[in-house]
Amino acid sequence: MSERGEEREWAAPNGGPLPPEIDTTKPSIARVYDWFLGGKDNFAVDRHVGEATVKLAPDAPLVPRQNRLFLQRAVRYMAAEAGIRQFLDIGSGLPTQGNVHQVAQEVDPAARVVYVDNDPMVLAHxxxxxxxxxxxxxxxxxxxxxxxxxxxxxxQQFVDFSEPVGLLMLAILHHLADEEDPGGLATALRAPLVSGSFVAISHFCNPGEAYPESAKVAEEAEAVFNENLGTGRWRTPEEITAYFGDFELVEPGLAPLAGWRAEPDPDVSRSPLYRTCVAGVGRKP
Ligand SMILES: C[S@@+](CC[C@H](N)C(=O)[O-])C[C@H]1O[C@@H](n2cnc3c(N)ncnc32)[C@H](O)[C@@H]1O
Incomplete structure (x- = not known):
């Protein structure tokens, strides 16, 4: 192993050595998420976080899987039903299957997508x-x-802010601490969007005493994430709803990932994790 970790595990997308900015000695949420989804772009430090979470909650992988399915339904809804042709996907993650551009460009090959992420691995891949x-x-x-x-x-080149935009902030705001003001950041990002624009958000959730089993898993998962990764906030439905600002939530409102415009799946909805990540799509009136 090199000083920076496991260079030999690196499978460069275009050949070549591990880029110096990729640190394999510290876990990164983009790579942990990739591990959960069965990807190969992760290192031992990342797998350790995933495995610690699975030890706590064996069906933990259903959350990232359901999150990806929500992403696909939300983008299809915005593109096919609401006519959105430009998307800004913030905290886009490593490329996997059913990426935003694939879903949007199935509806219209000319649909434009800008992926934004701060992880150098995401940029490389x-x-x-x-x-x-x-x-x-x-x-x-x-x-x-x-x-x-x-x-x-x-x-500026890809997004015409005089036309409606689909802004995606999926599974990212819960990696911001309260002191980093996720609400203020969401407001700043929604601000330039014109009427008819959409924002989609998914977020770890602690549903509180109404669902004690889910609330307990949420608290335990928050502890595991913070100990191993240094981030992760399971916020209340009210805190998460506030991130939509004056955008009006379309039906069914803020819902568990698998409960947003999907066929009911008892295998998923009976898991205590079902209510520990929620999502919604809001439209600017
Ligand atoms: C859990 S992944 C979610 C990926 C994708 N949005 C999805 O829902 O499938 C979170 C992503 O947000 C990115 N991220 C975390 N903090 C960020 C920040 N401060 N700025 C930009 N991206 C960030 C991570 O690098 C990671 O790729």
């Missing part, structure tokens, strides 16, 4: 995947600096 797609791009930027996203040259 994203660029390789998207190299041939002129309607899709990926930039490295931090949600904690919304102006660096909104004023980014490529964002």
């Amino acid at each position: 994203g660029r390789a995947l998207l190299a041939t797609n002129s309607s899709t791009t990926v930039i490295q930027a931090d949600i904690r600096e919304p102006r660096s996203i909104l004023e980014n040259e490529q964002v």
Whole structure:
């Protein structure tokens, strides 16, 4: 193993050595999430976080899986039913199956997508995947600096802010601490969007005393994430709803991931994890 960890595990998208900015000695949420989804772009430190979570809650992988399915339903809804043709996906994650551009461009091949993530691994793999797609791009930027996203040259080039936009913040706001002001950041990112735009959000949730078993898992998972990864907030449904601001939640409102415009699946809804991640789509009136 090299000083920076497991260079030999690196499967470069375009060949070549592990880029110096990728630190394999510390877990990254993009790579932990990739592990949960059965991907190969992760290292031992990342797998350790995933395995600790699975030890606590054996059906934990259903949350990322359901999150991806929510993403696909939400993007399809925005593209096919609401006519959205440009998407800004913040905290996009490593490329996997059913990515935003694939879903949106199935509806309209000219739909434009900008992926934004602060993890260098996402940029390395994203660029390789998207190299041939002129309607899709990926930039490295931090949600904690919304102006660096909104004023980014490529964002300006790909997104016409005089037309409705689909803004995605899926499974990212719960990686921001309260002191980082996720509400203020969500407000700043929604601000330039015109009427008819949408925001989709998914977020770890602690449903409180109405669902004591789920609340207990949420508290325990929060402890495991913070101990191993240093982030993870399971917020209340009220806190999460506030991130939509004046955008009006479309039916069915804020719901468990698998309960948002999906066929009921008893295997999923009977899990205590069902209510520990929720999602919604809001429309700017
Ligand atoms: C759990 S993954 C979710 C990926 C994708 N949005 C999805 O829902 O399938 C969270 C992503 O947010 C990114 N992320 C975390 N903090 C971020 C920040 N401050 N700025 C930009 N991206 C961030 C991570 O690198 C990771 O790729």
